[in-house]
Amino acid sequence: GFLESADRKIILKGKDILDAIDYAEVAHVLFAADKLGLFKKLKEKKTFEELHKELKVEKAAFKIFLNGLIAMNIIKKIGEYYENGEAIKELIETNYIWTIKFNSYFRDPLINLYNVVKKGQKEAKEIKEDKEGYMAYAQTMSSWDEITPKILQYVDLKNAKYMLDLGGGIGHFSIAFIEKYPNLKSKIIDTGEIVELGRKDIERYKDKILLEEKDFLKDEIGSNYDFVWASDILHYLNYEEIQHLMSKIYLSLNPNGSVAIHNFILDNDTNPPAAAVFALTIPLLITKKGFVPKKKDLVYILKSAGFKDIEAKNITPGTKLIIGKK
Ligand SMILES: C[S@@+](CC[C@H](N)C(=O)[O-])C[C@H]1O[C@@H](n2cnc3c(N)ncnc32)[C@H](O)[C@@H]1O
CATH class of the missing domain: 1.10.10.10 (Winged helix-like DNA-binding domain superfamily/Winged helix DNA-binding domain)
Known part of the structure; x- marks a missing residue:
């Protein structure tokens, strides 16, 4: 899928x-x-x-x-x-x-590929009405069992007390981070139905994980974070929105804080193949404006927002982890 x-x-x-x-x-x-x-x-x-x-x-x-x-x-x-x-x-x-x-949930958007290619991304269809399908979608977001250990290996939160999980979905990564680091607390920001689904999943972590229903583009995202985690959210945004979000993240961080992005990220137009293929699915068919960003553009955006010591690691054949320090 x-x-x-x-x-x-x-x-x-x-x-x-x-x-x-x-x-x-x-x-x-x-x-x-x-x-x-x-x-x-x-x-x-x-x-x-x-x-x-x-x-x-x-x-x-x-x-x-x-x-x-x-x-x-x-x-x-x-x-x-x-x-x-x-x-x-x-x-x-x-x-x-x-x-x-x-x-099956993505069948209609895929059938719509013809239309989107013919008339443009504005023809994309959002598909949140189908609750069962959305549940299945939410499940895939957290079925990243091979990914999580790699992320934990590269992201060091020994000295972090408070993190923000942007578009954290049903809390899979927040849970993994707070389980590894007992002194860490997390705030998840997400919108829509996923928040309702997520509440059940993170109920047993309620002392450590706070779930806020907000739009991370329009609403304020809080401050005093030591770490901001943004996994699988960039392809919902256009270029300017990514720029805006990275500046917002920079301002929300404590001095010495860091940001980590995990996403499908391209090296060039057609590589890695998994990222180029992903680009014609969710970003093109559902988001109406999102795209799969190129690594060099993200590095430029992060630098312009003020981040330094930017590092990139490959996580899956199509995804990368990019870390920047304040
Ligand atoms: C593909 S899921 C990723 C979930 C999780 N971060 C992960 O990596 O498993 C993207 C999430 O971003 C959320 N999202 C997208 N745009 C958003 C916005 N403007 N404000 C808040 N959440 C948003 C969606 O609701 C969805 O839960």
Whole structure:
């Protein structure tokens, strides 16, 4: 999916193109089944009559749909009973079933790619109405288990007491930082529905993590921070907004404080490939104004805001960590 584009097969060779076209069809079948709630129901064996009643579907079409799913090995039928196929069972067991919802959530924006390319980024569509999809999206934001240890290795907060987590989502990174550094407290600023989702996740850290519902561009972001963390937020902003935000961050920091940015960042127009591919997904299709910044531009913006000793590290094939000191 989108945010995993770092691990995803994005450089096509030979027959990959034909496979991709075939699988697009399979993906749409999976999205429909998931949206109908079929996989959830088929955790237990069900007869056709039970399923048809519980899912409130049109009988004739549903029958044809189920037969196709059986033929594809997505579900199976033993005697009168339907149940999930092995691959779906495994997705549920390994807790990866949300990847279907997540990719389905981005299906409409992707279909809209044609329009955006034809008429421009203003044609992008925000898609926050779908609560379940947004939950799946929020989950991917914090499914960065391989990323977090690397970040913790490069970000030293021994002497930090108070940090700000901009666009911190459901608090994944704040939690990792305060767990490693017992003297540290964090404030998360985020907007919209994510705040509601995040509240539940950080409830048990309420002495150490404060969640504020604010717009980090328009509202004031507070001060006296030793560290400001900005992960995966830059591609929501245009160039001027990045400049504005970096100056705001600089002013909010204590002397000797530091900022760390983690994002898809380009070295040049087409490299790294994972960043160039990511650029045509969320930034182009959803944000209406965001883009994937180039490293040299970010370094320039950080320097202009007053930061020094700027360092960059590669984190995933498409993302980098950039650290600057006040
Ligand atoms: C892709 S998520 C990243 C979440 C988290 N930082 C992480 O790396 O896992 C981007 C977050 O930025 C938030 N966001 C975007 N623009 C914002 C703004 N102007 N003010 C506050 N939050 C914003 C979104 O609501 C979303 O939760």
